[in-house]
Amino acid sequence: MDFNKLKEKGLEYVEKGRLAAADLTEKGRIQTRILTDQAKLIRAQRQLGVLVYSLAKGNEENQPLVDKYIDMIGAIEQEIAQLKAKLTPAEVQEVERAVADVEIDPADVMDQTEDEAEPMETAGADHCCPQCGAPVEPGSLFCNKCGAQL
Template sequence: MISLDKLMEGAATLADGAAKVTGDLVQKGKKQVDQIALENKLAKAQRQLGALVYSLHKNGEKNDALVERYVQAIADVEAEITALSELSVEQPEPQQETATYCPQCGAEVDPGAIFCARCGNKLL
């Protein structure tokens, strides 16, 4: 029989793994939302620059300082996007092998085993 301690330990390990996976998914989702927000901000700044240049040209005016401020604002947003992209490149953590136990007799078995070495039970 499986001891209650081993069962509790296995449950705690599963819960910890689930919490880590959930946290990772939340972080990835937040990064995607941030990426989309920055891309929308960039598109808006580019449209505003286009409208400014068009308006200046249509009225026969020239305002290089104002155009340069819009260009700099676009460059700033592009830098934010690049920084976020660099943060998104993560190295995967090495997988630690966790102990696996036979559900029939509670013996520790190799993670890739098909049958329990102690009792011969077929493992999932």
């Protein structure tokens, strides 16, 4: 086998592949970021709901922590708006259709987390705040005790 010929051919393909990918890069990167942000947004909203519910149930208050979630949600929403502004209306529509699929994902992710929490020892270690060591709910974005971002 002529190794040099093969290498040349391979490089040619790589070059072509890179050019094709470059066409998609800008639009694709923005759309991917919107999808990622959208998933983060849904997760943050869900966690805020869980937090507010558990606070209300325990008749507790933790406004600084609630504010952190609200700030985070606001920042994500702002980023999504900025990203959408860079796309054409047709491209935004395309992303919004994909977002409809993504909205199912966080639940799947949460189910997976619960499945992975099987061995008790590791589960305990995984769900401690790295900052203060307090136990944290799986999926929490902030520590309920010290407010550190997880």
